Amino acid sequence: MTAQVESELETETEELTVREAIRQAMREELERDEDVFLIGEDIGVFGGVLEVTGDLYEDFGPERIKDTPISEAGFMGAATGAAATGTRPVVELMFSDFTGVAMEQIMNQMAKMRYMFGGKAEMPVTVRTTEGGGMGAASQHSGTVHSWIAHFPGLKAVAPGTAASAKGLTKAAIRSNDPVFVFENKMIYEQRGAVPTDEDFTIPIGEAAVEREGEDVTVVATQRLVGESLETAENMADDTSVEVIDPRSLYPLDIDTIVESVKKTGRLIVADESPLSYGTHAEIVARVQEEAFFSLDAPIQRVGTPDTHIPFSPPLEQEVLPSGDDVREAIQRVT
Amino acid sequence: MADFDLESQDGRLEALRRMVTIRAFDEEAGDRFADGEIPGFVHLYIGEEAVGVGTCAALKPDDYIASTHRGHGHCIAKGLDPKYMMAELYGKADGYCNGKGGSMHIADVDAGMLGANGIVGAGPPMATGAALSIDYQDRDQIAVGFLGDGAVAQGQVHEAINIAATWDLPAVFVIENNHYGEGTPVENQHNLDNLSDTAQAYDIPGLTIDGMDITAVAEAVSEARDRARAGDGPTIVEAETYRYRGHYEGDEEPYRDDAEIERWQERDPIESFRDRLIDRGELTVEEFDELQADIEADIDAAVEYAQDAPAPDAHEAYEDMFAEMPPEIERFASAARTDGGRPGGDR
Numbered sequence A: 001m002t003a004q005v006e007s008e009l010e011t012e013t014e015e016l017t018v019r020e021a022i023r024q025a026m027r028e029e030l031e032r033d034e035d036v037f038l039i040g041e042d043i044g045v046f047g048g049v050l051e052v053t054g055d056l057y058e059d060f061g062p063e064r065i066k067d068t069p070i071s072e073a074g075f076m077g078a079a080t081g082a083a084a085t086g087t088r089p090v091v092e093l094m095f096s097d098f099t100g101v102a103m104e105q106i107m108n109q110m111a112k113m114r115y116m117f118g119g120k121a122e123m124p125v126t127v128r129t130t131e132g133g134g135m136g137a138a139s140q141h142s143g144t145v146h147s148w149i150a151h152f153p154g155l156k157a158v159a160p161g162t163a164a165s166a167k168g169l170t171k172a173a174i175r176s177n178d179p180v181f182v183f184e185n186k187m188i189y190e191q192r193g194a195v196p197t198d199e200d201f202t203i204p205i206g207e208a209a210v211e212r213e214g215e216d217v218t219v220v221a222t223q224r225l226v227g228e229s230l231e232t233a234e235n236m237a238d239d240t241s242v243e244v245i246d247p248r249s250l251y252p253l254d255i256d257t258i259v260e261s262v263k264k265t266g267r268l269i270v271a272d273e274s275p276l277s278y279g280t281h282a283e284i285v286a287r288v289q290e291e292a293f294f295s296l297d298a299p300i301q302r303v304g305t306p307d308t309h310i311p312f313s314p315p316l317e318q319e320v321l322p323s324g325d326d327v328r329e330a331i332q333r334v335t
Numbered sequence B: 001m002a003d004f005d006l007e008s009q010d011g012r013l014e015a016l017r018r019m020v021t022i023r024a025f026d027e028e029a030g031d032r033f034a035d036g037e038i039p040g041f042v043h044l045y046i047g048e049e050a051v052g053v054g055t056c057a058a059l060k061p062d063d064y065i066a067s068t069h070r071g072h073g074h075c076i077a078k079g080l081d082p083k084y085m086m087a088e089l090y091g092k093a094d095g096y097c098n099g100k101g102g103s104m105h106i107a108d109v110d111a112g113m114l115g116a117n118g119i120v121g122a123g124p125p126m127a128t129g130a131a132l133s134i135d136y137q138d139r140d141q142i143a144v145g146f147l148g149d150g151a152v153a154q155g156q157v158h159e160a161i162n163i164a165a166t167w168d169l170p171a172v173f174v175i176e177n178n179h180y181g182e183g184t185p186v187e188n189q190h191n192l193d194n195l196s197d198t199a200q201a202y203d204i205p206g207l208t209i210d211g212m213d214i215t216a217v218a219e220a221v222s223e224a225r226d227r228a229r230a231g232d233g234p235t236i237v238e239a240e241t242y243r244y245r246g247h248y249e250g251d252e253e254p255y256r257d258d259a260e261i262e263r264w265q266e267r268d269p270i271e272s273f274r275d276r277l278i279d280r281g282e283l284t285v286e287e288f289d290e291l292q293a294d295i296e297a298d299i300d301a302a303v304e305y306a307q308d309a310p311a312p313d314a315h316e317a318y319e320d321m322f323a324e325m326p327p328e329i330e331r332f333a334s335a336a337r338t339d340g341g342r343p344g345g346d347r
């Protein structure tokens, strides 16, 4: 285990779900910094459609937990303008599938202001949004779009796979002076894990975590696939020693941790729920071959959604969604 | 209250000075663009000076404005220095944005100027956001969002005004109705005669005023400002105005004739205000000519400054993407810092 993971484990922890961890992160940051406020649709009394903001409204009231009209472009733009003028908005974009509705504000304002103005604008805005299939929410509420954001210059993208990283990344995002998107996979909100209780626990954006050490093959997995890959690794432990890395940040990407692992194992699986073509998988593969080409003993394998939308019918949904079984099969193909 | 206003003689002279400065700046910018010295797109504000200056006459220095693609006039009205503005148009290191914004993104956030904007309709959400910060932190400021008549058709404009109205934010939306969006006349873009009638949809005040008359603009915006500052929410002010030049420099203007332009020029905002000040005995013709000559000399000096200013260093292209440079970009930046160019090889 890396030094960093060890030190995380040594700190005092409590068991939380991913949902509770994110809410706790927001609660602590709201308490710590008066300039922080939450803004989004039905995040107040209603508590958020996926119940992430929950009871924060009871403690912080309508001034700090702001329910907006159903105006993704309007409130994304307002959050951008607010961030440039002295406050620290935390936006909830109900489903990541609605990113397109607000994309102009994201790509032409939020992402570009600091640069276009020669560094003379701060952009401390956080955008939390939910991704992923698995609950029968059908094509317009199940997508995984983080590759778009990670691809777009001027935006940071993080995607927690555990309760601890959900808390640490959310807090780091809120404290950052850059626009940070936090991609929450909706299928792991109930996943439990040990979360440091220290109110200053954050996970630096751009640091991967080695979640399990192994010798034979490296699995770089994100979001829901972190837990499923760990389970797969455990199940295969008698035959194959699997190292599992959660990059946690998609941009910037901690390529060093991944490359170090591939140099040791010589084999790489990249598992991410986004569509397979032109995306997150491709980026990791490209960078690994740049830096560890001669350490590779087998072709790199990708596990993801096979360029379809997420269908409604549960058996069809399971057909296209990547899983721990797909990770196992990929490992078996190269070991 | 404002750093200049139309209540005092000094303020009126300052307003006149700013209007003349805008015109001189933009005429020069047009010429330098024609000479090929200024790259990209330039959208000139000539003819519309009373709107920007009249609006800013109602503002305090720390109030915010969010501008449009036609932003030079807003900058000067807000007090930005033509020297660094011209350097920005020239893409020089000394420009307001280190040369990385240019005409369409010129900004000075510290001066409350939240940027010209290359996206039609993007100013109002920015103003709503600034008003949200002001409201959230209980600050004694307001935010003005400028937009064109064409921008009124944008969805994000509606969303931004609706949020500001619903939350009683201290914002003012100033529609600069110059009667065209590029080459399309306003009546072919909207079903309303008065664009300020959109205010009814938000149950906020909306008024249409003569945008060629700086006094009318300043009065309307002052009232809107007082309402905003009192916590009563935004106002829509539609200023009827006209651009004398093409949509951008190089526009051949097949959509209108000279007679139409001349009709508007008869009510020129600078000449009419100048004449009023002369009638009131606040200014003589000689003083005006002197003022104009001084300003033209300043603008010539600004051009010379911009021409001589250094270009940005190559590594500047890699700066300011984030608060701190990520490793993905650092590799290019460090190569540019050492040998002034891109690194060889792959990434």
Ligand SMILES: Cc1ncc(C[n+]2csc(CCOP(=O)(O)OP(=O)(O)O)c2C)c(N)n1
Pocket (backbone or CB within 6 Å): B068, B069, B070, B118, B119, B120, B121, B147, B148, B149, B150, B151, B152, B176, B178, B180, B181, B182, B247
């Ligand atoms: C979203 C978007 N669509 C189209 C354009 C191209 N465009 C630039 S200016 C302009 C006309 C804008 O008209 P108006 O809002 O009336 O402003 P004016 O140019 O008259 O000041 C258009 C269509 C753009 N920059 N952004």
Ligand SMILES: [Mg+2]
Pocket (backbone or CB within 6 Å): B148, B149, B150, B176, B177, B178, B179, B180, B181, B182
């Ligand atoms: Mg127009």
